[in-house]
Amino acid sequence: MEALSSARAGLNIVAGTLLAAALGIAGPALANKKDDTIRFAYDQAPENIDPFFNNVRSGVIIGAQVWDTLVVRNPKTNEYKGNLATRWKQIDDKTIEFDLRQGVKFHNGEAFDADSVVYTLNFVADPANKVTTQANVNWIDKATKIDKYKVRVTTKQVFPAAIEYLAGPVVMHPAKYYAEVGPKGMSAKPVGSGPYKVTNYVQGKSLSLERNADYFKGGPKGTPKISKLEIRFIPDRQTQMAEMLSGGADLIMHVPKDQADQAGKVPHLQVVSGETMRIVFMQLNSTDNTPTPALKDIRVRKAITHAIDRESIVKNIVGAGSRVLHTQCFPSQFGCTDEGATRYKYDPALARKLLAEAGFPNGLDTEIFAYRERNQTEAIISNLQAAGIRAKLTFSQYAAMRDSIRAGKASLTHQTWGSFSVNDVSASTPVWFAFEADDITRDPKARDLLIKGNNSVDPNVRKDAYREAHKLIADNAYSVPLWSLPVYYVATRDLNFEAYPDEMVRFWEMTWK
């Protein structure tokens, strides 16, 4: 494992050279326009194609091509539109009624109706069926059939974000087929009602899809234009880039900024960048048994916040499509605001002064845990160092880092959070401040405000509660909100492609130039 990771580090070093050398001699465009096939390469293979049984981005992307949801959120306006449902209304605090679209067929010919919704939701809501990401479904109490095209969905508690989840990870399966084959069979031979259908799947290797010719007209996704889609799993980023350079792939994503900058100079490639919902922040352990007791002092926490030059790091390292954040949520999320929250400007002198006041005139020794975007962590460490905060880096896999955080062994943590693309604060801030496992602040006031925001039906009550919570967190400098992460896509120049903050690749919208 060690050899492999050092090999990968080496790869990153040589990749730039390789790319630079290849630039001058890269040949003409070899886009697969003539076969009308988009070839998309991604590094991680989903463990199971059934969207309820994987938690990787490639799985989310495949899920939206093969399956449909009751509603969808317009990624530009953030408005909800009916998809498999045509209308919905709130019956009471915990019940929503959906009118379903008629005439929709799954890829195997099975008709979509109330049975599909009822079976799917009741199946995934049952903990015994072990859906991988429980947070996506554990709010569902039950689904009930009213008539063939009308269902009611009941939530366990008041759960205003229900529509958001029904517009994202909660897809609809064909009842008869799913009952027969289960999640394993669904993965082996996926059947949905989405714009593309699976024609061949080799586990961990590749997935072939073709346009669903019978896809319903007039839906918010439109009808797919490009006839075929080849998804290949290539674990190595350099190999993906080589495929792009040699014309073996048409689209890759999550390209590091330095490589994207160079790929932009290749005549047959285009680089598209965009902001994502993934936020970056530093969580500070200020609980009673923190490994760095100094963090219990608000002056030390403020010093840390003043020490980091967020504007400059965003401009020089994180890159286009990123913005500085002042609260720990993504601005488009419902309830996310930095209104009234204290803003901390970059001021290393003030940071030193605050440290001295707190009793650390000679600075402070601590440690920082991180798991990705190491170049950003290193910039943060260097900023902290300049203000007298000497942070030793422990860099590890996500799971190992989270292990340390939950065990209370981490002081400073450089983390990121994608909120599962859920456009509601309930999917972000409460994870860190509502006494969940990852809460290393444990302020009961923050918890109460966030829970009030999560469980109220009145949007204004929710907004007020979240605003107060964000203000409380910022005023106490409990954490350091840093910036949003951009994503870089490299695509063949012939492809009309647009990037969205939810990191969803919408193949059904794409066309050739």
Place this chain on the structure above:
Amino acid sequence: MVGYVLKRLGLAILVALAVSMIAFLLLRLSGDPAIALAGEGARQADIELIRKTYGFDRPLPVQYVEWLGKTVRGDFGESVYFRSPAAPLIFSKLQTTMMLGVFALAFALFISVPLGVAAAVYRNSWIDRLCLALAVVGQALPNFFFALLLIMIFSIWLRWLPVSGSGTWQHFVMPTIALGYYAAPAFMRLIRAGMIEVLEADYIRTARAKGLPATQVIFKHALRNAVVPVVALAAVQLGFLLGGSVVVETIFALDGLGYLAYQSITFKDFPVMQNIVLLLSVIYVVLTLASDIANAWLDPRIRVA
């Protein structure tokens, strides 16, 4: 001979057992599998549930013995990532890796035999130095770097070969070269040393004195004898190549055991990881055993020792 074989066999089993134990412990020390399985954002209760379901909450020795017992009976368990039985998953990938290993071995022999012979025949000349340089480069150049160079030349510049995948024979060309080149220097040095020794032997002098053509002396009389230790080394090297294919398969997205190992490491898929490590070490131990026995059969002095 029987006693010798039995002794080696006992030793081999002990080595395999020790490897399985170390692999099991190291993998467990690398992190909590339940947290890894639960994924980003899982609640504590979900993690506890996973820990119980998969039995990660029991003492390590109990988990080890249970795992080994099942594995010996052919039950490789279930992949916690792919959620399908691990045995078919692993064996379906073994063929690609075996093919790559054998191709790489053949490639290594294909370049090391002529170079080794040339280096011995033209000992201490510029040819010898050139062969030595090639060997040093092969050993010093990390195979991931060499792999990228090959991709740059053959896929991006010349567009002769596909960058990655495993659909056709063309997909195996670059991985074979990248993996095989790394193994070649050891063969080359062995052949060179063997050839130098043999070329000074009396029967070669006799053959030359009889007026036989140089090629016949070198390839028929000398090489045949010099190549004997290479056969033993080849078995051991094949084991190395199978284990060493993790990096090469990952770079070329070749759908083999090494690629599966990489995926299972990334996703902390313990059952798959453990069984791949065990399988590769058993293959290695078996190959080493075969090579020992072959050597002993060829050379009675080893048996006695």
